[in-house]
Amino acid sequence: MSHGAGLVRTTCSSGGAFGPRAGAGQRGTSTSEGMLDPVYPRTHGALLKVAQMVTLLIAFICVRSSPWINQSAYRYFEVVTICNLIMILAFYLVHLFRLYRVLTCISWPLSELLHYLIGTLLLLVASIVAASKSYSQSELVAAAIFGFIATFLCLASVWLSYKISCVTQSTDAAV
Numbered sequence: 001m002s003h004g005a006g007l008v009r010t011t012c013s014s015g016g017a018f019g020p021r022a023g024a025g026q027r028g029t030s031t032s033e034g035m036l037d038p039v040y041p042r043t044h045g046a047l048l049k050v051a052q053m054v055t056l057l058i059a060f061i062c063v064r065s066s067p068w069i070n071q072s073a074y075r076y077f078e079v080v081t082i083c084n085l086i087m088i089l090a091f092y093l094v095h096l097f098r099l100y101r102v103l104t105c106i107s108w109p110l111s112e113l114l115h116y117l118i119g120t121l122l123l124l125v126a127s128i129v130a131a132s133k134s135y136s137q138s139e140l141v142a143a144a145i146f147g148f149i150a151t152f153l154c155l156a157s158v159w160l161s162y163k164i165s166c167v168t169q170s171t172d173a174a175v
Helices: 045-064 071-096 108-132 140-174
Strands: none
Touching: 045 071, 045 140, 071 108, 071 140, 108 140
């Protein structure tokens, strides 16, 4: 009797409420046509990712455009915001170009959930540190505010990713 590790394939994506096949029945096209997903940019998950990227970019620019008082606190804020921005962009491109179909060895919903959990926690800490060390400089206060807005948007993505990856898989297993 073999109890080896099995491969779990997921068909759900946090890109939208209906997974990667959302909109496949529209206009009579099949899901295998083209590499670019024309429906994905209009989904809630995609719009949430774009909002996160914009707020993180604004927070990064605010910190870069200000004269710093505490170097280490704002270096940490810069690193966290730009790393989150790059990872969110990577997940956006994975869904936009349907790379989850090619790279089936990765559980994309689970990896996105883990990214958002860790990234949200780091962003919250960075925003609190940036707010406490802003010394009433308008650029640094704005960066901290946009950091908190991005944290809230990432929390919404954590909820969406959890709903897609955990709740959907548990209902699939029950059927």
